[in-house]
Amino acid sequence: MTTVQAAATRQQDAGRPNASAKSLRPALQPGSSKASIPAPPGYVILDWDEWSTKVVPRRKKIMEPIIPEKGLVEIFSKRGVGKTFFSLGVAIAVATGTDFLRWKVPCPRRVLYVDGEMAFADLQERVNWMVAGLKVQPKPGFLRLFAADLQEQGIPDLASDDPSGREAVNKALDLGGPTQADLLILDNLSTLTRTGSENTDDAWAPVQDWLLMLRRHRVTVLFVHHAGKSGTQRGTSKREDPLDTVIKLCQPKGYKESDGSRFEIHFEKHRGFFGEDAEPFEAQFREENNVGYWDMKSLPKSVQIQQVKELAAAGNTVRQIGSLVGKSKSSVQRLLTGGRQPS
Known part of the structure; x- marks a missing residue:
């Protein structure tokens, strides 16, 4: 039987209910020690020898140890705890290459901050406080803002079947371009992803596909989300599946309104770091004479x-x-x- 005839026989067998696994195996080429299985068009499939030896760059840290390159990170808390103060602190630290709280930033990286909720004047005031406290400013192109408050029609829904919102963010990132951002911060999901129910996997699917695409293009994404009444993140748990780091902020025992932005930092998921690095601690942002300061202490x-x-x-x-x-x-x-x- 020729190779062509063998292939035809296997194709006929595949349609039979009782086709055996043996009859469906690809034929070995003469002198070959293993079957040659072509990859589906447009896909990369690695055999073991390639899987184990393929050289790829190791993921470095954008912020050590909590934010890796090509990472997905979530910050969540109840309303009014300090999510935006915290996220702005991360953005400014990464853009300037300065340390933030107890975390190291090895070098400046380009950051795009997408805000769907706050008035621009409030965002401007907060970042000016923080930068004044650092005594260093981001270089041109290293900290960019895409704020809904500055857009005539706001920012299109990032969870919609219509991809215009996601495409707008891709362009703002300069995705694939020479000035592509390394870190995208989405603040917050409630205002930026408005299609469907937060509790359904289907509503989150377009966003997750988009975030995974950004990761393949070496963009790290940090998104901000709200906690529900129980204190856990709102909506589908599927959101956490591909994440590297999940950070929960909560107000400490004995918190007073006069404490301002004071919160505990807890890690609910920490892929790649453990022990003391994953210990919870307390942080507080304070402003004096238009200069911002961060304080922290162990719990x-x-x-x-x-x-x-x-x-x-x-x-x-x-x-x-x-x-x-x-x-x-x-x-x-x-x-x-x-x-x-x-x-």
């Missing part, structure tokens, strides 16, 4: 105990809690027993 042990007990009450195992909070099983067990060594 007391009681806050860590409360965190692991809440995770345990939600049904997580000691191992799962350790993964979530970046601690060993023995450390989690000590916290679950109120800091005492378990008997």
Whole structure:
């Protein structure tokens, strides 16, 4: 039987209900030790020898250790906690190459900040406070703003079947161009993605496909989202699946309105960093004479105990809690027993 005849026989067998796996295997070429399986047109399929040896650049950190290149990051909290202060702080630090809170920024990167909610005057006031506190300004083209408040028709819905909103952001990023932004910040999902219900996977699918496309083009995306009444992020949990880092901001115990933008920082997902790097801590932004300052401090042990007990009450195992909070099983067990060594 010729190779062509063998292929025809296999094609006929494929249509039969009882076609065996053996009959569907591709024929080996004479002298070949393995089958030659062509990739579908337009796709890249790696065999093991290529998979294990293909050389690709390692992902560096835009902000060490929490924001990687080609990363996807979420920040969420209830209203009025300080999401925009925090996000603007990240944007300015990355654009200027300056450290932010306890995180290092190895070098300046280009940033596009997309805001769907705030009045431009308020955004301008906040960034001027922050930059005044740094005593360094972003270089031209390193911190750009795409604000809904400055657009006659606002920013088109980024979750719509109509791609015009996503295409507008792509152009603002200079996607594929010589000045392509390294970091895109979307503040926030509630105002920028308005199609469908937050609780359905289908409504999020166009946005997720777009974010993954941006990642393939080496754009890191940080998006800002709201927490629901329970304190968890609003909407579908599918949103978290491809993320590298998920940061929750919450007001500390004893918070007063006079404290302003004061919040605890907790990591609910931290791919690629653990231990002390994933420990929660407290941060506060304050402004004096139009100059902004950030303060931070470690959280007391009681806050860590409360965190692991809440995770345990939600049904997580000691191992799962350790993964979530970046601690060993023995450390989690000590916290679950109120800091005492378990008997």
